[in-house]
Amino acid sequence: MSSAPLTLAEKVWNDHLVVKGENGSPDLLYIDLHLVHEVTSPQAFDGLRLAGRPVRRPDLTIATEDHNTPTWDIDKPIADITSRTQIEALRKNAAEFGIRIHSLGDVDQGIVHVVGPQLGLTMPGITVVCGDSHTSTHGAFGALAMGIGTSEVEHVLATQTLPLKAFKTMAINVEGTLRPGVTAKDIILAVIAKIGTGGGQGYVLEYRGSAIRALSMEARMTICNMSIEAGARAGMVAPDQITFDYLKGRPHAPEGADWDAAVEYWKTLPTDAGAKFDAEVFLDANTLDPFVTWGTNPGQGVSLLDVVPSPDDFSDPNDKAAAERALEYMDLTPGTKMKDIRVDTVFLGSCTNSRIEDLRAAASIIKGKTKADGVRMMVVPGSAKVRLQAESEGLDQVFKDFGAEWRFAGCSMCLGMNPDQLAPGERAASTSNRNFEGRQGKGSRTHLVSPLVAAATAIRGTLSSPADLEGAN
Amino acid sequence: MEKFETYTGVGVPLRRSNVDTDQIIPAVYLKRITKTGFEDALFAAWRNDPEFILNQDAYRNGSVLFAGPDFGTGSSREHAVWALRDYGFKAVFSSKFADIFRGNSGKQGLVTGIISDADIEKIWQALEANPGLEATVDLVAKTVAVADIRVEFEIDEYTRWRLLEGLDDIGLTLRDEQSITDFEAKREAWRPKTLPAKGA
Numbered sequence: 001m002s003s004a005p006l007t008l009a010e011k012v013w014n015d016h017l018v019v020k021g022e023n024g025s026p027d028l029l030y031i032d033l034h035l036v037h038e039v040t041s042p043q044a045f046d047g048l049r050l051a052g053r054p055v056r057r058p059d060l061t062i063a064t065e066d067h068n069t070p071t072w073d074i075d076k077p078i079a080d081i082t083s084r085t086q087i088e089a090l091r092k093n094a095a096e097f098g099i100r101i102h103s104l105g106d107v108d109q110g111i112v113h114v115v116g117p118q119l120g121l122t123m124p125g126i127t128v129v130c131g132d133s134h135t136s137t138h139g140a141f142g143a144l145a146m147g148i149g150t151s152e153v154e155h156v157l158a159t160q161t162l163p164l165k166a167f168k169t170m171a172i173n174v175e176g177t178l179r180p181g182v183t184a185k186d187i188i189l190a191v192i193a194k195i196g197t198g199g200g201q202g203y204v205l206e207y208r209g210s211a212i213r214a215l216s217m218e219a220r221m222t223i224c225n226m227s228i229e230a231g232a233r234a235g236m237v238a239p240d241q242i243t244f245d246y247l248k249g250r251p252h253a254p255e256g257a258d259w260d261a262a263v264e265y266w267k268t269l270p271t272d273a274g275a276k277f278d279a280e281v282f283l284d285a286n287t288l289d290p291f292v293t294w295g296t297n298p299g300q301g302v303s304l305l306d307v308v309p310s311p312d313d314f315s316d317p318n319d320k321a322a323a324e325r326a327l328e329y330m331d332l333t334p335g336t337k338m339k340d341i342r343v344d345t346v347f348l349g350s351c352t353n354s355r356i357e358d359l360r361a362a363a364s365i366i367k368g369k370t371k372a373d374g375v376r377m378m379v380v381p382g383s384a385k386v387r388l389q390a391e392s393e394g395l396d397q398v399f400k401d402f403g404a405e406w407r408f409a410g411c412s413m414c415l416g417m418n419p420d421q422l423a424p425g426e427r428a429a430s431t432s433n434r435n436f437e438g439r440q441g442k443g444s445r446t447h448l449v450s451p452l453v454a455a456a457t458a459i460r461g462t463l464s465s466p467a468d469l470e471g472a473n
Numbered sequence: 474m475e476k477f478e479t480y481t482g483v484g485v486p487l488r489r490s491n492v493d494t495d496q497i498i499p500a501v502y503l504k505r506i507t508k509t510g511f512e513d514a515l516f517a518a519w520r521n522d523p524e525f526i527l528n529q530d531a532y533r534n535g536s537v538l539f540a541g542p543d544f545g546t547g548s549s550r551e552h553a554v555w556a557l558r559d560y561g562f563k564a565v566f567s568s569k570f571a572d573i574f575r576g577n578s579g580k581q582g583l584v585t586g587i588i589s590d591a592d593i594e595k596i597w598q599a600l601e602a603n604p605g606l607e608a609t610v611d612l613v614a615k616t617v618a619v620a621d622i623r624v625e626f627e628i629d630e631y632t633r634w635r636l637l638e639g640l641d642d643i644g645l646t647l648r649d650e651q652s653i654t655d656f657e658a659k660r661e662a663w664r665p666k667t668l669p670a671k672g673a
Contacts, residue, residue: 018656019649024630028649030656033665040550042506053643056653059668068504082504089506100667108672119672121665133549133573149551149577151642159646161653165629197491198543201572231546233572251671254663262663297491297546318490318542318590415500415548436495436547438518 005272007169008238009204012144012269016127018161026163032126032143034156035112036063036099038090039417040131044154045093055097057160062121063094063101066111067417071380071407074104083418097157110383110409113137113351117221118385120250124239124266129156134351134433136227140220141247142239142269144204147228167233168278170203174211176285181466183361184219185353185431185450187211187283188226189291193301195281200232203279206271207237211285217246218357225352226433229298238270290465292338293435293448295326300435302338304453304465310334329437330445331425338463341447345428346377346458347440348404348451350414353431354382358451359390363398365455365466370402372461377404378420380412404458416441429457474582476639477612480563482536484608484619485526486597490541494574497545497553511552512559527560531604537617538565539596539608545574545585554581564610566617566626568593579632580642584610586617586626595622612637 006014019028034057041063048055055061068083070076078084087104094101102108108115113134116122124142128135131153138145148162156162172191192199205227212220220237227235237243244263247253254262289303300323302309311323311334327334332341348354348362359381371377379399381387387409390396396406413420414432416439422428424443431454435446447463456464502514519525526532538557544567545553554577557565564584578585588596596619600606609618612633616625634640646653 018652021631024634026631028646028652030653030660033667039503043508043551046506046508051643059666062667080504086504086506100670121667123663123665126664131549131551133547147549147573149549149554149573149580151551151577151580155642155646158643159650159653160657161646163642163646165631197546198569198571201569228549228573231543231571252665252667258663261661265661265663297493322491417500417503434495434547436493438499439495442518 005275007271007275007277008142008206008236008269009144009167009169012125012127015125026165028161029127029164031129031156031160031162032060033116033121033128034061035116035128035130035135036061036153037066037112037130037132038086039067040150041093041153042086042089043150044157045097047154048157053158055099055157058098060160061099061157063090063099064109064112064115065090065104067411067415069104069410070418071410071412071420074408080419107384110385111351111354111411113225114355114382114386117141118383120247120253123247123262124243125269129162133228134225136232136235137221137225137351139224139227139234139236140217141243142236142266144234144236146234167204168202170200170205170279170281171277172205172207172281172283173209174207174283174285175209176211177214178211178285178288181452182288182290183450183452184215184222186288186291187285188223189293189298189301189448190283190288191281192226192230192299193291194283195230197229197297197299198231200227200230203232205230205232205235207235212237213240216357217242218355221355222352226298229433239266290450290453292453292463294330294332294338295323296329296435296437298433298435298448300326301448304338304463306338308332308334308336308338339468341463342427342461343375343429343447343457343463344426345422346375346454347413347428347430347432348378348454349380349382349412350432351382351411352433353451354380354386356386356389358431359386359395362451362455363395365452365469366402366459367398369459371404371458375458375461377402377458378407378413379404380407381409383409413440415439429454429463474639474641477582477584477636479609479611479613481607481609482563483532483534484537484539484596484600484606485532485535486600487526487538487540488597491543491546492540493547494545494550494553495547498550498556503550503552509555509559511556515556515560529604534561536561536563537608537610538562539593539600540565540567541593542567542569542590544570546571549573551577554578554583558583566593579635582636582639584612584628584636586628588617588624588626592624
C-alpha cells in the first residue's frame with residue numbers, strides 16, 4: 001500500500017472494495033450492516049421473490065418497525081389499513097427470509113437509526129446502508145453510512161454489496177466552544193444554512209474541529225443525521241475515545257481480543273495529516289446562536305435572535321423565488337422577529353433528536369415550569385429502550401407534569417405516516433430534520449429547532465431559547 | 474428493464490426549484506407494497522391545484538420534464554422515481570439533481586440529464602410559447618431537442634451505458650460473486666453481526 005495521506009472516508013471506502021470499477025463503472029463495495037424498515041423494503045423483498053433470490057447475509061441484516069407505528073395504543077391493531085399492510089409485509093418477509101426483526105412492542109423496537117447504535121451494531125470503520133436518507137446518522141461513529149433506494153435495498157439483500165460511484169470529500173471545520181444553550185442541532189442547522197440544501201451534493205462530509213471533538217456520541221449523531229439535508233452522500237466524525245467508551249459493553253460490541261483488534265484498527269481511521277479535502281467549510285462555534293428555520297427547506301434557517309428574512313435579501317433568483325414561496329406557505333412576514341412566532345405544537349422526537357440526552361436536555365428546561373396555554377407538546381422517544389431509560393430517570397413524570405404527551409417510540413410526527421400529524425395551517429417547533437411543505441401533515445408549517453429551543457418554546461408559546469426563560473414562571 | 478436510445482414526448486416546463494421528493498410523492502403514498510401503480514401519487518399535493526401544469530390539457534400527457542435546480546432533494550424514497558415513471562415520464566432535465574434521486578432514476582430507466590439553467594430557461598420559454606410541444610431525448614448523442622433548440626446534456630457514462638443496454642443491477646453484480654465470497658473470507662471477526670441476536 002502506498003502511504004499517501006487519506007481522509008477517514010477514503011480509508012473506509014478502500015477497506016470495503018470488492019471490485020474496483022473500471023472505465024467509469026462504479027466500485028463494488030461490501031456492506032457490513034444493512035438496516036431495514038417497513039416502508040422501503042416490501043418491493044425489495046418482492047423483487048427477490050420474483051427472481052428466486054435468497055438474502056445473502058441475514059446475519060448482517062436487521063429490521064425494525066418505525067415509520068408507520070402508532071405512538072398511542074400500541075397494543076391495539078393498527079387502524080390505518082395501509083400502515084398495517086406494510087408492517088405485516090415486513091413481518092412476513094422477515095420470517096420468510098430469516099431476518100431478525102424488532103416489532104412494535106419489542107423492547108428493542110424503535111427508529112432504525114436509534115436502534116442500530118443502541119445495540120452496538122454501528123461501529124467505526126464499517127459500511128452501513130438503509131433505505132432511509134437519515135442513515136447518515138451512523139457516520140457519527142466513523143462509519144460510512146448511506147441512505148439508499150429500494151432497488152439498492154434489493155441489491156444489498158441479494159449480494160451484500162453495492163455499486164457506488166466515487167465521492168468527493170468536504171471538511172466541515174467547527175472550532176471553538178459552544179455557548180450555553182447552543183447545541184449540535186444548532187451547528188448542523190447553521191452548516192446547512194451556510195452551504196445550502198445542495199451544497200453537499202456528491203460529497204461525503206467530515207465534521208472536524210474542537211467543537212465536534214467535544215460533543216457526545218448522541219450529539220454527533222444529531223449532526224451526521226442531517227448531512228443529507230445539505231445534499232451530502234454521508235457525514236462522518238472520526239472515532240475517538242468518546243466513541244469507544246460509548247460502544248464498549250453494548251450488546252453487539254466486540255469483546256475480548258476482538259475488541260482490542262477493533263480498537264487498534266479504529267485508531268488508524270482518522271484522517272491523516274496532510275490529507276486533502278476537495279472542499280472545506282469553516283464555522284465559528286464561539287459565536288453561534290440557537291438556530292431555527294423560517295422556510296420550507298432545512299437551508300432556510302437563521303439565528304433565533306434574527307428576523308424573518310425578505311426575498312430581497314437573496315441575490316440568486318432561485319433563492320429569491322424559493323423564499324417568496326416559503327414565506328407564503330409559512331404565512332410569515334419579512335422582518336418579524338423569530339422569537340415572536342407563535343406555535344401550536346412542539347414535537348420532541350425523530351431520528352435527529354429523540355435519544356436519552358435529548359429528552360434529558362428538554363426535561364431539564366421544563367421541570368417545574370408551566371406549559372404555554374394552547375400549546376400541545378408531544379414527546380416521542382426514539383426507541384422503546386430510550387423510553388424505558390427515561391422512565392427509570394423519572395423524565396416521563398417531568399413531561400407529564402408539564403402537560404406533554406408521553407408516547408411510545410417511532411418516527412411519529414417527523415413525517416406523519418402514522419396518525420401523529422399537524423392539522424392544515426398548524427405551526428410546529430419540531431426537533432426533526434425536515435420542514436418541507438406538508439411534511440408533518442397536509443398544510444403543516446414546521447420550524448426546525450433543537451430540544452432546548454423546543455422546551456423553551458413550549459413554555460413561552462413562541463420560538464424561544466432557555467436564555468429567554470430567566471425570570472419566567 | 475427496457476433499452477433506452479431515443480425518445481420523443483411532450484415536454485413539461487416545471488418552473489420550480491428544490492422540488493423535493495415529498496413534493497414528487499407525499500409520504501402517505503409510501504404505504505403501498507407494490508412496485509407499480511404510483512401515477513396518481515405524482516405531485517399529489519400540487520395536482521389539487523387546477524392551475525398546476527400537469528392539470529393543463531396540453532401537458533397532461535407530458536413525458537419529458539424540465540425542472541429548476543436541485544430536483545429530487547430530500548427523502549431517499551425510490552417511489553419518487555416510480556411515480557414519475559408510472560405517470561409516463563421518461564426523462565427529467567435540471568441543472569442539478571440530488572444524488573440519491575439520480576442514482577434511483579438510473580436503475581429504473583428514467584433518464585436524468587443535466588443542462589444549464591440558461592438552457593432550461595430557453596426550453597421553458599419555448600414550451601410555454603407553444604404548449605404541448607414535443608422534446609426529443611437522444612441518449613446515444615446525449616442531446617435533448619425542443620423545436621429548434623438542441624442542447625447536449627450531462628449524464629455519467631456508466632449510467633448511460635446501463636440505460637442504453639437496459640441492464641439489471643443485481644445480475645451485473647453477481648457476475649463478480651467469487652470476489653464477494655473472497656472478500657467475506659477475509660472479513661475481521663470484530664465486524665458486526667446481527668445474528669445470533671443479543672440485546673434486551
